[in-house]
Amino acid sequence: xxxxxxxxxxxxxxxxxxxxxxxxxxxxxxxxxxxxxxxxxxxxxxxxx
Amino acid sequence: xxxxxxxxxxxxxxxxxxxxxxxxxxxxxxxxxxxxxxxxxxxxxxxxxxxxxxxxxxxxxxxxxxxxxxxxxxxxxxxxxxxxxxxxxxxxxxxxxxxxxxxxxxxxxxxxxxxxxxxxxxxxxxxxxxxxxxxxxxxxxxxxxxxxxxxxxxxxxxxxxxxxxxxxxxxxxxxxxxxxxxxxxxxxxxxxxxxxxxxxxxxxxxxxxxxxxxxxxxxxxxxxxxxxxxxxxxxxxxxxxxxxxxxxxxxxxxxxxxxxxxxxxxxxxxxxxxxxxxxxxxxxxxxxxxxxxxxxxxxxxxxxxxxxxxxxxxxxxxxxxxxxxxxxxxxxxxxxxxxxxxxxxxxxxxxxxxxxxxxxxxxxxxxxxxxxxxxxxxxxxxxxxxxxxxxxxxxxxxxxxxxxxxxxxxxxxxxxxxxxxxxxxxxxxxxxxxxxxxxxxxxxxxxxxxxxxxxxxxxxxxxxxxxxxxxxxxxxxxxxxxxxxxxxxxxxxxxxxxxxxxxxxxxxxxxxxxxxxxxxxxxxxxxxxxxxxxxxxxxxxxxxxxxxxxxxxxxxxxxxxxxxxxxxxxxxxxxxxxxxxxxxxxxxxxxxxxxxxxxxxxxxxxxxxxxxxxxxxxxxxxxxxxxxxxxxxxxxxxxxxxxxxxxxxxxxxxxxxxxxxxxxxx
Numbered sequence: 020x021x022x023x024x025x026x027x028x029x030x031x032x033x034x035x036x037x038x039x040x041x042x043x044x045x046x047x048x049x050x051x052x053x054x055x056x057x058x059x060x061x062x063x064x065x066x067x068x
Numbered sequence: 069x070x071x072x073x074x075x076x077x078x079x080x081x082x083x084x085x086x087x088x089x090x091x092x093x094x095x096x097x098x099x100x101x102x103x104x105x106x107x108x109x110x111x112x113x114x115x116x117x118x119x120x121x122x123x124x125x126x127x128x129x130x131x132x133x134x135x136x137x138x139x140x141x142x143x144x145x146x147x148x149x150x151x152x153x154x155x156x157x158x159x160x161x162x163x164x165x166x167x168x169x170x171x172x173x174x175x176x177x178x179x180x181x182x183x184x185x186x187x188x189x190x191x192x193x194x195x196x197x198x199x200x201x202x203x204x205x206x207x208x209x210x211x212x213x214x215x216x217x218x219x220x221x222x223x224x225x226x227x228x229x230x231x232x233x234x235x236x237x238x239x240x241x242x243x244x245x246x247x248x249x250x251x252x253x254x255x256x257x258x259x260x261x262x263x264x265x266x267x268x269x270x271x272x273x274x275x276x277x278x279x280x281x282x283x284x285x286x287x288x289x290x291x292x293x294x295x296x297x298x299x300x301x302x303x304x305x306x307x308x309x310x311x312x313x314x315x316x317x318x319x320x321x322x323x324x325x326x327x328x329x330x331x332x333x334x335x336x337x338x339x340x341x342x343x344x345x346x347x348x349x350x351x352x353x354x355x356x357x358x359x360x361x362x363x364x365x366x367x368x369x370x371x372x373x374x375x376x377x378x379x380x381x382x383x384x385x386x387x388x389x390x391x392x393x394x395x396x397x398x399x400x401x402x403x404x405x406x407x408x409x410x411x412x413x414x415x416x417x418x419x420x421x422x423x424x425x426x427x428x429x430x431x432x433x434x435x436x437x438x439x440x441x442x443x444x445x446x447x448x449x450x451x452x453x454x455x456x457x458x459x460x461x462x463x464x465x466x467x468x469x470x471x472x473x474x475x476x477x478x479x480x481x482x483x484x485x486x487x488x489x490x491x492x493x494x495x496x497x498x499x500x501x502x503x504x505x506x507x508x509x510x511x512x513x514x515x516x517x518x519x520x521x522x523x524x525x526x527x528x529x530x531x532x533x534x535x536x537x538x539x540x541x542x543x544x545x546x547x548x549x550x551x552x553x554x555x556x557x558x559x560x561x562x563x564x565x566x567x568x569x570x571x572x573x574x575x576x577x578x579x580x581x582x583x584x585x586x587x588x589x590x591x592x593x594x595x596x597x598x599x600x601x602x603x604x605x606x607x608x609x610x611x612x613x614x615x616x617x618x619x620x621x622x623x624x625x626x627x628x629x630x631x632x633x634x635x636x637x638x639x640x641x642x643x644x645x646x647x648x649x650x651x652x653x654x655x656x657x658x659x660x661x662x663x664x665x666x667x668x669x670x671x672x673x674x675x676x677x678x679x680x681x682x683x684x685x686x687x688x689x690x691x692x693x694x695x696x697x698x699x700x701x702x703x704x705x706x707x708x709x710x711x712x713x714x715x716x717x718x719x720x721x722x723x724x725x726x727x728x729x730x731x732x733x734x
Contacts, residue, residue, distance in 0.1 A: 021344040025353060032357060036531045050419050050652040051531050
């Protein structure tokens with residue numbers, strides 16, 4: 020039972036991470052979490068977008 | 069309603085854009101920060117009209133005639149995309165230069181509202197501007213604004229006047245003679261006429277009690293900070309102070325508190341699952357995720373303090389002086405004067421730095437700058453610097469400063485080499501940049517910038533770093549037969565199997581062990597991974613001692629666990645900092661260079677420089693400390709000699725006829 024719970028927790032963490040990366044990539048972000056990725060936004064000066 | 073924000077560089081467009089949209093775009097007290105347009109919507113508390121207002125922040129321009137690539141974005145937008153209203157941001161403290169562009173915008177026929185920005189500076193300069201008369205003379209509303217203030221900043225009036233002007237006709241007080249844009253003399257004559265009109269206008273509305281010829285405190289400060297000889301040592305002192313505060317004093321104190329929370333989480337989860345779940349799941353959750361990510365995130369307070377101090381420096385106007393100091397060296401080695409701007413941006417992140425190279429017209433200089441820009445230590449490399457500076461060196465501040473100056477040294481050496489290889493070693497470029505006034509940096513702006521960067525750091529740790537650490541943990545837990553690796557036998561794991569061939573190549577650099585090789589390899593995905601992977605492979609949950617309240621005090625244990633000397637640690641740091649950047653930055657290099665040949669040459673060059681610098685650091689350092697060279701000296705020397713010989717051959721082959729090129733960069 021404990022194994023199942025931990026497996027589900029791990030699966031949830033990985034799913035969240037992957038979905039965040041996919042969402043950012045869909046927005047055109049090339050560098051998820053680059054220090055300017057939030058600051059530059061859509062078409063920003065960061066150039067990551 | 070579509071509103072365009074247009075004005076001269078460093079007139080405060082992005083600050084005003086942030087203030088009216090609530091966005092947190094990167095701003096800096098120097099020209100050239102914005103190189104692409106940005107969009108947002110006017111905040112509801114400013115927009116009382118009920119009409120949706122979208123705002124486009126455009127790169128700074130001195131003229132509607134495009135001279136640089138940023139200016140062409142601005143002129144193309146205002147001419148072709150028909151904004152409903154243009155908000156022209158005019159630097160109130162520099163009217164004659166700003167109004168030149170204003171008169172050109174008024175000629176377009178699009179309604180214009182002038183935001184007389186930085187109007188708070190007028191009192192300090194004992195200058196008065198009759199904005200009502202200016203409004204009458206220009207035939208458009210003129211609103212006094214101070215976009216850096218949160219209240220009484222004139223923004224409500226600005227937006228309301230902008231809404232008022234929507235759909236109305238715009239007349240121009242001045243009509244240019246219609247110069248032939250392909251004829252330089254004709255354009256010069258038209259510009260002179262326009263300047264005459266603007267100067268007449270300024271003389272009617274502006275009163276200066278301080279003659280501009282009189283030397284003021286700003287000039288005196290520049291005599292020291294931007295001095296030919298003093299400028300560089302002062303810059304070194306400033307950077308040392310920044311690192312001392314962030315990595316020796318305030319940073320570790322905050323980091324210690326923060327790491328305490330991460331340790332508590334680790335202990336809590338460990339208490340909940342210890343002995344109740346499979347060892348693989350337990351190590352994946354505890355060591356791979358909480359430990360690995362926690363080790364990286366533990367450096368967040370140090371990084372945030374550093375980001376905050378750098379934002380203060382940028383806001384004060386000092387970074388523009390740094391550009392001036394470095395320009396002297398850069399133009400001597402064949403780089404564009406504009407190369408310094410991408411490099412300063414790269415101290416935050418290499419990717420926007422590389423993208424900023426697009427403002428450089430000369431193709432060879434642009435590609436060279438894109439290749440060399442990643443040598444400036446970016447934000448992602450800071451945890452790596454903080455780790456090794458803290459664990460292996462008592463006086464942590466000089467390590468970070470030395471890494472910045474090593475980066476600058478490699479850029480200068482690299483440029484000399486590239487110029488020789490490409491042959492146009494006599495290409496010259498002149499850089500003219502307006503120096504902004506020094507000002508007391510805004511704490512709010514610096515704090516917002518720090519929070520923004522900190523948030524991005526956490527997102528990266530929770531996504532890319534987390535997944536990488538999990539993969540590293542799994543690869544370390546299984547061997548090639550997919551059996552669980554017994555404790556102490558990690559060198560039979562998949563990870564060790566993959567990293568060992570690379571580790572062999574790294575013996576002449578002093579760190580030919582699979583753990584350090586694996587960490588260096590994962591660093592190419594994101595540089596913070598070096599810290600995360602070291603945490604996973606060595607089973608370290610944090611690199612900051614929670615009991616000693618000092619990063620350096622807790623260093624001894626981690627140092628002995630890694631099993632390397634200070635010299636090897638320095639060599640490893642140099643290797644990770646000066647070999648190719650992360651894959652995302654390499655992608656940006658590819659996009660800006662627009663040449664596969666240049667891209668691969670760039671990656672090869674970065675690898676060679678990083679390898680050679682690490683080899684020299686290790687071998688010379690070992691010779692000084694022990695009296696004999698380090699392991700793998702002869703094969704390493706042969707390999708480095710081969711790299712140097714190859715570069716020398718390419719340099720000789722690349723010698724061509726001198727080419728003189730003048731690039732005026734305004």
